[in-house]
Amino acid sequence: MTDRAPKIRLFVEAELSQGTGLPLERDQANYLFNVMRLSVGSEILIFNGRDGEWRAEVVEANKRRGVLACREQTRAQSLPPDVWLLFAPIKKARTDFIVEKAAELGAREIHPVMTRYTNADRVRQDKLQAHAIEAAEQCGGVFVPPVSEPQKLTEALSALPLDRALMFCDERMEAATARDVLRSAPPGKWAILIGPEGGFSPEEAEMIRTRANTYPVTLGPRILRADTAAVAALTLWQSTLGDWAE
Amino acid sequence: MTDRAPKIRLFVEAELSQGTGLPLERDQANYLFNVMRLSVGSEILIFNGRDGEWRAEVVEANKRRGVLACREQTRAQSLPPDVWLLFAPIKKARTDFIVEKAAELGAREIHPVMTRYTNADRVRQDKLQAHAIEAAEQCGGVFVPPVSEPQKLTEALSALPLDRALMFCDERMEAATARDVLRSAPPGKWAILIGPEGGFSPEEAEMIRTRANTYPVTLGPRILRADTAAVAALTLWQSTLGDWAE
Structure with missing residues (x-):
């Protein structure tokens, strides 16, 4: 997965910074692991509307729960015009x-x-x-x-x-x-x-x-x-x- | 009905000119008489994409058929930019x-x-x-x-x-x-x-x-x-x- 840009983008509520571990909500875990068939080691992009966009890795995955780890910021936060x-x-x-x-x-x-x-x-x-x-x-x-x-x-x-x-x-x-x-x-x-x-x-x-x-x-x-x-x-x-x- | 502008606008295929009688298709008759509850004497606006917009009067109405008569052109035909x-x-x-x-x-x-x-x-x-x-x-x-x-x-x-x-x-x-x-x-x-x-x-x-x-x-x-x-x-x-x- 590391030689291709991850395609899935997910909005999360939590603060994002290097190494942060993010427990997934039940519907997010369902989407990633059951619908999109991701597993441990898969990468996605995440953002929270405040801390830019991050590449995150699945470090724990089961049908109803899972944890992502924030690996690297891929885009800085920006605001649209007012x-x-x-x-x-x-x-x-x-x-x-x-x-x-x-x-x-x-x-x-x-x-x-x-x-x-x-x-x-x-x-x-x-x-x-x-x-x-x-x-x-x-x-x-x-x-x-x-x-x-x-x-x-x-x-x-x-x-x-x-x-x-x-x-x-x-x-x-x-x-x-x-x-x-x-x-x-x-x-x-x-x-x-x-x-x-x-x-x-x-x-x-x-x-x-x-x-x-x-x-x-x-x-x-x-x-x-x-x-x-x-x-x-x-x-x-x-x-x-x-x-x-x- | 004559003191208020008719609100219903209907596209028809036929040519439109003063006095023309227009037999309605079955789904048009259903829409006008069953859904919108129009009856003989009601007025609507019709257009065919070529002859402008016309005020038309219902001159015959039953559940599956009906006839409109073209009374007066309300707008000239116009074309959008090319x-x-x-x-x-x-x-x-x-x-x-x-x-x-x-x-x-x-x-x-x-x-x-x-x-x-x-x-x-x-x-x-x-x-x-x-x-x-x-x-x-x-x-x-x-x-x-x-x-x-x-x-x-x-x-x-x-x-x-x-x-x-x-x-x-x-x-x-x-x-x-x-x-x-x-x-x-x-x-x-x-x-x-x-x-x-x-x-x-x-x-x-x-x-x-x-x-x-x-x-x-x-x-x-x-x-x-x-x-x-x-x-x-x-x-x-x-x-x-x-x-x-x-």
Whole structure:
């Protein structure tokens, strides 16, 4: 196993440093030893979102338990640019998708917000967090954006510091294109707000537009579903103000 | 029903013009009369991808059959910008998603291509075309991009006219950012090529890169899944060379 880069990447909670021994949780042991057929001496990559990525070796393996040993740091920890995604949950599969894509596209924090026209299945923060972790495992990330518990839109806006610029995407309004707005917008801390399928209520739209440091934008001439709008907005932000521009 | 805009949008195959009577297919009649509970006098919006959008009235309704009459054109026909999406199919749900998103984001044609590392479920052209139609129905489109039968990559490249520029997205290569490349690239006819999860083989990558009128690009520092890359690439193209830039 030592002449090939290990392919499996696993998120763990524990602190990682040279030589650390990591007892595996039952579902992790099941995945590694029963599903993936690893055994003592096998190597995988592990990360915890804080200490970079490490090559780890299986030093104990049975069906329900196991221990990994941290051998060597393979990547330093890094943070994505400081952009948050605030979005109104929609149907379950599309909500899961938004969280997965936000993690892939390098959002720093993910915040589900409940709006007047939100018509969502029950939002389980723990399940959404698991999707963000899986996206990082799959896509080689060393950072996992935290997913907050759902909050009301009014509370989310109150909690949003005024030094954080807000890119406000509403399909139903007149605004400049995201490209033109972002090109002349300041760098720094940002958040992106995506509404539900029915859009924002007139009162909500007014409240958002009158917030200081807020930039209304349109995402083209076609109506986009909320999940598409989230990916498009993060893409445009990353390629203009984020780390795709470098 | 006449004082409110009808909400249901239905794709039909027939030609549309003032007064035309349209017999409904069995599944359309079932949807309108059994699922949506419409009856004689109800109005919907219809489009066929060629003749714009029309307000139509139900003039005959029973459980398995029905007839609509075309009353008035509500939107003229329009075409999205001339960009094609060529993509390697992946797992079924993500392939469906790519087609849905390409239709929403205004691709003119959609071409599944089979590559060396393509590991896809069976690709059903008729099912993919149905996803493109549904996306247009849901998102207010009057155009439906045709989805071609899957072809081999070599055949797809041979069939791609040389006056059509190609944006080549490969996560594994060194290239300039999509933003910088597209900013200085010529407008006109384009295609976007997205690889499978395992990337292109070295021989495939070489064949693509040496094609004339081809622009290799990267989509940021993180590895993106193929479905994310398709949405991100179409977004950047539309916002730079397409109709989001206007």
